[in-house]
Amino acid sequence: MSAADLIAILPMLVLTIAAVVATVLAAFRTSHAFNAALAVSAFVLALLSLVPASKAAPRAVTALISVDAHSLLFTGLLLGAAIAVTLLSHGYNEGREGGLAEFYIVLLIATLGAVVLAASAHFAAFFLGLEILGVSLYVLIAYFLGERANEASVKYLILAGIASSFLVFGMALVYAELGTMEFSEMAGRAGESGAGPLLFAGLAMITVAAGFKLAAAPFHMWAPDVYEGAPAPVGAFLAAVSKGAVAALLLRFFFQTGSLALEPLFIVFGAIAVASMFAGNILALFQTSVKRTLAYSSIAHVGYLLIAFLAGGRAGMVAAGYYLAAYFISIIGAFGAVTLLSGKDREIDLLDDYRGLAWRRPWLAGAFTAMLLSLAGMPLTAGFLGKFFVASAGVGEALWLLVIALAVNSAIAIYYYLRIIIALFSPAYGEAPGPLPRLPIAGTVALGALTLLLVFLGVYPGPLLALLEEAASAFL
Amino acid sequence: MILAWAVLIPFFGGVAAWASTRLGGAFPRCIALLALALDFALLLSVLGRGDSGGQWLAETRLEWMPGVGAGIHLAADGLSLALALLTAFLGMAAIAASWTGIRERTGFFHLCLMSVIAGVMGAFLALDLLLFYVFWELMLVPMFLMIAVWGHGGRYRAALKFFIFTQAGSLLMLVSILGLYFVHGTETGKYSFDYMELLGTPMGRAAEFWLMLGFLAAFAVKLPAVPFHTWLPEAHAEAPAGGSVLLAGLLLKTGAYGMIRFLFPLFPNAAEAIAPAVYVLAVIGIIYGAVLALGQTDLKRLIAYTSVSHMGFVLLGIFAWEGLALNGALVLMVCHGASTGALFIIAGAIEERAHTREMARMGGFWSSAPKMGGAALFFALASMGLPGLGNFLGEFLVLLGVFGVNPLLAASAALGLVASVIYSLWMVQKVFHGPALQGPGISDIGVREAATLASMAALVLWLGLYPAHFLDRMGIKESIGATAIGIDSKAATGTGADGPEAVRITEHRPDMEGAAELGGIKGK
Helix, strand or coil: CCHHHHHHCHHHHHHHHHHHHHHHHHCCCCCHHHHHHHHHHHHHHHHHCHHHHHHHCCEEECCCEEECHHHHHHHHHHHHHHHHHHHHHHHHHCCCCCCCHHHHHHHHHHHHHHHHHHHECEHHHHHHHHHHHHHHHHHHHCCCCCHHHHHHHHHHHHHHHHHHHHHHHHHHHHHHHHCCCEHHHHHHHHHHHCCCHHHHHHHHHHHHHHHHHHCCCCCCCHHHHHHHHCCHHHHHHHHHHHHHHHHHHHHHHHHHHCHHHCHHHHHHHHHHHHHHHHHHHHHHCCCCEHHHHHHHHHHHHHHHHHHHHHHCHHHHHHHHHHHHHHHHHHHHHHHHHHHHHCCCCCCCCEHHHHCCHHHHCHHHHHHHHHHHHHHHCCCCCHHHHHHHHHHHHHHHCCCHHHHHHHHHHHHHHHHHHHHHHHHHHCCCCCCCCCCCCCCCHHHHHHHHHHHHHHHHHHHCCHHHHHHHHHHHCCCC | CHHHHHHHHHHHHHHHHHHHHHHCCCHHHHHHHHHHHHHHHHHHHHHHCCCCCCCCCEEEEEEEECCCCEEEEEEECHHHHHHHHHHHHHHHHHHHHCCCCCCCCHHHHHHHHHHHHHHHHHHHHECEHHHHHHHHHHCHHHHHHHHHHHCCCCHHHHHHHHHHHHHHHHHHHHHHHHHHHHHHHHHHCCCCCEHHHHCCCCCCHHHHHHHHHHHHHHHHHHCCCCCCCCHHHHHHHHCCHHHHHHHHHHHHHHHHHHHHHHHHHHCHHHHHHHHHHHHHHHHHHHHHHHHHHHCCCEHHHHHHHHHHHHHHHHHHHHHHCCHHHHHHHHHHHHHHHHHHHHHHHHHHHHHHHHCCCEHHHCCCHHHHCHHHHHHHHHHHHHHHCCCCCHHHHHHHHHHHHHHHHCHHHHHHHHHHHHHHHHHHHHHHHHHHCCCCCCCCCCCCCCHHHHHHHHHHHHHHHHHHHCHHHHHHHHCCCCCECCECCCCCHHHHHCCCCCCCCCCCCCCCCCCHHHHHHHHHHHHC
16 A cells, blocks of 8 residues: 555545544543534545545555546545535434434444445445445434334345345356456456356346345335335435445446446346336325335436436446436435424424425425425426436437336326425415424535535536546546 | 526516515515516517517527537527517516415515516527427426415316426427437537527438427427317416416417427428328317317316417417418417416406306306406407407418418318307306396406506507518518428328428518508408
């Protein structure tokens, strides 16, 4: 390890050290605000350390980690998402039972796993990152004990364990066929030997594991229960950071190995994309819980995202990146609105709980509406441009079936997003509400910033596109 | 920049109106009204420039996404300007119509209303396909909220239906826009969403046809053409009066405008190939809308179905793609906006006073509200095509143009006129004549409503009696866009399945003077 190597992986080091420091400090009696502030500052510091790291890039740090424009960009996105989740968590956790310091420590470690995933260039790093992230999530999901949370956590634990075993087996099969675990070497080796049955079996098993982590159909069964049972900010983390990190890794894996050019795999992924879109959107129509609706919506969004994967090439890379950024903002913002409203006593989750919110809390309802419209892909929001770039990549590669599926599904999805918006804007019913509780400051700031960012990315994509173009050049 | 302001003023006016809610009272209404008046004056000044020699009276180009090939490109010719002026005008009418009807959340209401206006205005001026799409979608959300928040009983269902229908069409258009972008890019090596670039893109027959269908889906839903019209009666019936004015007067027109500006110039052969099918749908729409209007018991639904019938005429006029018929369609669009908008204002006024939309519970209002009755009669006559009023001129020109293309079509479309006489007079008779069902009757219209209706009547009269000026300045000339596309009228009478081998480039110089005289003579 040279000094340059260390500088290149500075974001990971910062998170690791912060987790250790926070663990030591947790032994003393620290206030909740201090713990949250520590986590936020660690994330901000890691974000800032991307600047020196980018000076050292592109650089392969051992065979496991590749620090390049792609990993730096996604590290930045994941850290930004982690900051938003932490800020939202603070107000949500305030006054709850149990030690709160560990929540932020686990959040730091989970984010570390996500960042490792975004920079993995090797099966070992892939697995390590996934497990660091996964194990932290078991803890986070069940953090505030309750019947729902325990059920969700156990469900996630068992299924994630199965997925991990699939992943390891798949990796072993690929290794048996190709004799390498480095993504960058796989394409060449496969080209020499031709794709054998072991390779296909291995890739299929990796696909199953990735499909589980992304909550793509037909591996999505756990998602609604887990999102509903987990605390709202953890739901945001699951939907954004956990999914995003795996997506960032898969982008590198598939684009670098070119395995999506293999006909069977392409068909399988196409089927997963279409199934995710339809399953997510159609099942979302029947939900009365906002968190479950968002869970199904996030399943559908994976389907849209996979179109960019299948389109491939620079356009596909850029579209996938933009889509992920837009999806991050919208889904964290939507879960954030739920988070801000939920006090320490109960989760505000049923559609009826949102009635008339627009008249009592106009700004919060406005932000929530913007997030929902972005998820629905309406113009002037980041979600529209994300969907536009994805559709553009799909049309460019003449993937008509997928693009039409996207159009049809967007029309279906409108219904359940609008249903929430209608609830927000309907006249409040029941008794006149008393004085409203104050909204937590940190979370409100986070939601406001996300909303501004949402509109900015929806109107002026230039800067992010430039970054994404650069990231796509990392290995295309 | 003047056109960018034309779009931004309504939006900022809406924000200002919303912000002024705290000041209470009529502040939001006045601010919104002033903003639109300013916008109207601005657009008039563009019109006043006269011919700049070029094709566009005004043009604005700004950078937006150079990497993708999308820019902010706004331009106005006579057609755009006529509809943009109508937008500002009907926007003011909608505000006036909601003056007393909307008592709750007035600030937010005007924000929504002005956002719809901004979206429609942008759609009429945008010349970049991506920007056009953005504006096209932009009007949906505020319109949806207007129906969902200030509408009546079944408002949620109506608002959802409106949104999902139009959105489904729009998404297909988006796919088509992207398809066209790539076809053009691969053919010419230049990837751009700019209308002027995309005109005359060389493409295969099949590709052109499929891409055209995507656009047609969006425009046919918005227009609405039968069988995609089912969202309209519901949305109209449940929307507040101001919302109905915007819907009937403006949103439907964006569909027609899209066909004239985008569908035909971009896909001339495919549009012509599908024309026979569209003719049939248009004629069905004319007759079906009129017949269904006869069967309505709800006043607003009745007016909504008449819209379906009138827009069938517009569709017919556009697809005839012939100078007279096109200009007829334009005149009809403007007059339909004014007359149907006015009828919705009257329906809203009645609802505000009598608290019902059911015609069975109305009757004899003439004695208590003669001014309202007179206005209703005037607009009902306009709607049924009384010579001397603009709607007649529009319908007449459409029929004249279509007759040259296919006499049978013109004859069947004329049946719609017969039905329109029945439903218009029946409506007036049912609501204003007969025995008074509501004891004391209803209060008559006040100065505000009278002024609104009078200005709308003036527009209809002006276009009916002296259309030459309008058609000179804003009529559709031989060229729409950059290319003159004349459609071989013989092809339309055939099956049209294969379409003509080549598009005949002709110049249509419709004899406007003749048309104007005609309107004048009939008016006397």
